[in-house]
Amino acid sequence: MVSPNQILILFAHPALEKSRINRHLIQAVKGMDSVTIHDLYEAYPNLEIDVKFEQDLLLAHDIIVFHHPFYWYSSPAILKEWQDLVLEYGFAYGHSGTALRGKKFLSAITTGGSEQAYRREGYNRFTIRELLIPFEQTAYLCGMEYLPPFVVHGTHQLREQHQIAKYAKDYRYAIAALRDNTIDWESLRQCQHLNQIQDGVIEIREIPHHA
Numbered sequence: 431m432v433s434p435n436q437i438l439i440l441f442a443h444p445a446l447e448k449s450r451i452n453r454h455l456i457q458a459v460k461g462m463d464s465v466t467i468h469d470l471y472e473a474y475p476n477l478e479i480d481v482k483f484e485q486d487l488l489l490a491h492d493i494i495v496f497h498h499p500f501y502w503y504s505s506p507a508i509l510k511e512w513q514d515l516v517l518e519y520g521f522a523y524g525h526s527g528t529a530l531r532g533k534k535f536l537s538a539i540t541t542g543g544s545e546q547a548y549r550r551e552g553y554n555r556f557t558i559r560e561l562l563i564p565f566e567q568t569a570y571l572c573g574m575e576y577l578p579p580f581v582v583h584g585t586h587q588l589r590e591q592h593q594i595a596k597y598a599k600d601y602r603y604a605i606a607a608l609r610d611n612t613i614d615w616e617s618l619r620q621c622q623h624l625n626q627i628q629d630g631v632i633e634i635r636e637i638p639h640h641a
């Protein structure tokens with residue numbers, strides 16, 4: 431049996447007590463085998479990031495997830511600080527900076543703006559894939575494969591509990607498939623969003639068997 435991928439979820443929400451969506455998403459992946467959740471604001475309330483600890487965590491995992499609400503077309507501040515400090519020259523990039531090579535990278539984000547807003551003719555003018563290009567290129571520079579992002583759009587419109595619960599379930603399902611290698615990686619690479627797993631666009635070879 432192929433061993434499962436070790437997944438590291440770097441979670442960044444500066445006000446989790448006010449969260450309507452992300453707290454359900456993160457709850458849905460808690461306690462899963464081979465999935466480490468690292469809540470950055472909880473670990474570093476003063477933004478004093480332990481670089482060595484973070485680099486060791488990265489080394490111990492195969493798939494790195496940045497999970498956060500979309501703030502000003504990017505991430506909350508701590509994740510930028512994390513990138514500036516942890517993705518060091520000689521570790522993540524540069525001649526001898528090969529520590530992350532061959533790993534996979536995933537953005538898991540929630541946006542206030544609807545899917546229609548993230549179109550050329552929408553008020554955000556760019557697609558979410560375009561706006562995530564800094565993350566994509568960062569992953570590329572570090573030798574990681576950038577996966578199609580998991581995106582929850584239109585969070586302000588999500589009023590019903592069952593709608594939020596559906597996204598939470600989708601997220602758990604996607605993380606389980608990435609962990610268990612049950613995903614058809616080639617069909618995944620053709621997709622815009624990892625969410626398309628639920629529409630059957632991304633083939634799942636077998637039912638995930640871990641918790």
Ligand SMILES: Cc1cc2nc3c(=O)[nH]c(=O)nc-3n(C[C@H](O)[C@H](O)[C@H](O)COP(=O)(O)O)c2cc1C
Nearest residue numbers: 449450451452499500501502503540541542543585
């Ligand atoms: C400081 C700040 C900046 C934001 N910037 C954006 C943005 O650029 N695009 C967008 O679609 N939503 C934006 N939002 C809305 C958040 O993405 C939305 O509230 C969040 O995804 C909801 O998740 P939560 O319920 O877990 O907090 C912003 C919200 C805040 C507080």
